[in-house]
Amino acid sequence: MxxxxxxxxxxxxxxxxxxxxxxxxxxxxxxxxxxxxxxxxxxxxxxxxxxxxxxxxxPVARADLYRDLHPVQLHVAFTSADPDADTERLVAAGAVLVEHQRHPDGSHLVMLRDPWGLPIQLARRAVPMM
CATH class of the missing domain: 3.30.720.120 (Signal recognition particle alu RNA binding heterodimer, srp9/1)
Known part of the structure; x- marks a missing residue:
């Protein structure tokens, strides 16, 4: 298949x-x-x-439920060469910082929420996924 x-x-x-x-x-x-x-x-x-x-x-389904979800349940992830700078820029544009995660392998993940509550992640991985 x-x-x-x-x-x-x-x-x-x-x-x-x-x-x-x-x-x-x-x-x-x-x-x-x-x-x-x-x-x-x-x-x-x-x-x-x-x-x-x-x-x-x-309108047949809720459009505001994302604020109720923990970011590990659902998030939209983007690669970022500079998560710190991108976080600062996105927060200035209305996103909300949830947390920074710095891993021993050098990966840096940032969880944010867009201005409507949808969780987004910025990822700089030590070893790219794709």
Whole structure:
């Protein structure tokens, strides 16, 4: 059996237009596709164009539950060459710092929450994952 290729992770949010704009402006993501009301879906590609997040609104499910989740339950991770500088920049843009993790192998992980509460992680790994 051939393996399946990952396409995207979908995230239901209250204000997809604002969330997508923040991710484009502050995380360097690119809008690949967008849709109009009522869902205002935005497919956002990362800088490598190997992964996508769909940001949208669907009122049949809660859009505010991310603040209730511990970041180890769910987070969106980004690689960072300088987690300290990126953390400072993102906090200035409205993100909230949760914690820094510095590991004995030299890896540096930072957990934050975007301005809407969705956990994001910045990762500088001693040995890259991919």
């Amino acid at each position: 051939a393996g399946l290729a990952f396409e995207h992770l979908a995230v239901n949010v209250g204000d997809p237009v604002a969330v997508a704009e923040w991710y484009v402006t502050h995380l360097g993501m690119t809008v690949v596709r967008r849709g109009d009301a009522p869902a205002h879906m935005h497919f956002l590609a990362d800088a490598s164009r190997r992964a996508m997040i769909e940001i949208y609104n669907n």
